Every structure is written in structure tokens, then in C-alpha cells.
Amino acid sequence: MAAIFAFKCSNCEEIHEGSPSIGYRMPDPYASLSEEQKATMGELSSDFCTITHEDRTDRFIRAVLEVPIHGIEEPFLWGIWVSLSEKSFNRYLETYDEPVDGDCFFGWVCNGIPDYPYGESRPADVVVQPGGQRPKVILHRGEHDRDPLVIDQTRGISIARAQEIAEHVFHRD
Numbered sequence: 255m256a257a258i259f260a261f262k263c264s265n266c267e268e269i270h271e272g273s274p275s276i277g278y279r280m281p282d283p284y285a286s287l288s289e290e291q292k293a294t295m296g297e298l299s300s301d302f303c304t305i306t307h308e309d310r311t312d313r314f315i316r317a318v319l320e321v322p323i324h325g326i327e328e329p330f331l332w333g334i335w336v337s338l339s340e341k342s343f344n345r346y347l348e349t350y351d352e353p354v355d356g357d358c359f360f361g362w363v364c365n366g367i368p369d370y371p372y373g374e375s376r377p378a379d380v381v382v383q384p385g386g387q388r389p390k391v392i393l394h395r396g397e398h399d400r401d402p403l404v405i406d407q408t409r410g411i412s413i414a415r416a417q418e419i420a421e422h423v424f425h426r427d
């Protein structure tokens with residue numbers, strides 16, 4: 255029943271096919287470092303990032319935040335970074351090749367999404383996935399239920415809204 259997402263872009267006139275997947279290559283705290291700081295304090299791979307400060311180390315992993323699109327099988331994907339505690343980060347690292355079903359970590363979302371401005375930090379559950387897939391981010395609701403991203407993750411978005419966001423993001427530059 256569910257369909258494939260596709261639309262004719264009002265920006266470039268092309269047909270964009272498939273549910274949008276927007277990935278961030280690094281967490282914002284890493285992106286904001288100078289080149290020298292990146293070289294001396296930072297470590298970045300496709301799935302892990304650390305920033306070593308004098309008094310602490312910040313740890314981040316790459317995850318996926320899904321927003322359902324009404325009537326479409328594949329969700330809108332945001333490939334974002336979350337920060338984890340040392341304990342959670344080490345557990346994720348140790349079980350990276352063979353994730354343990356049911357593992358779930360607390361994390362903070364560490365990328366700002368321009369289409370979803372929100373003045374506060376976003377707490378989330380980070381749920382490991384089998385088969386080499388990145389962990390899923392489930393945003394905390396409760397006191398954050400005014401966050402437009404929480405609302406969209408909970409209720410899903412219309413095809414028109416998905417198209418609107420995709421047109422912005424694909425042609426941001």
C-alpha cells in the first residue's frame with residue numbers, strides 16, 4: 255500500500271526520487287573547532303567522534319533520526335550525531351560489530367537542523383540496530399513536546415511537507 259516518495263522539484267525542475275536522507279558528516283561541536291583544534295583535540299570517522307578537552311572528553315556517535323511520511327513506506331531520514339556518556343560510548347564501540355539487541359543509550363542530539371529550529375538541547379534514546387544499521391534516535395517527548403521535530407517524529411509529516419523540507423535542504427547552497 256505504501257508508496258515511494260518522489261516529486262518534481264520546484265527549485266531545479268528535476269524529479270527527486272526516494273525518501274530524503276540528509277546526513278551530517280560531523281557533530282556541530284566538532285565542526286566549530288578550528289583546523290588546528292581538530293588536528294590536536296579531535297578524532298572523526300564515519301561513525302565515531304571524540305573531542306579531548308583538558309578536563310574532559312566529549313564522545314559522539316552517528317545515528318539516524320526517522321520522521322515518518324504519511325502514506326510512504328520509507329521515512330524521512332536525518333543522519334545526525336548524538337553525544338553519549340563514556341560508559342555508553344565504550345559499550346557501543348565494543349559491541350559495534352555485533353550489537354546487542356535491546357541496547358539503548360541516553361544521548362543528546364548534537365546537530366542543529368535548520369528546518370527545525372529549537373532553542374533547547376534535544377535529549378533522546380539511542381537504540382542500537384541489528385545488521386550494520388546505525389542506531390535510531392527516539393527524541394524524548396514530555397516537556398519537549400513543543401519541539402517541532404518531536405511533533406513531526408511522533409505524528410509524521412505530509413508528503414507536501416516532506417517535499418518542502420527536501421527542496422530546502424537539497425538546495426541549501
Ligand SMILES: [Zn+2]
Pocket residue numbers: 263264265266267268270421424425
Ligand atoms: Zn531539486
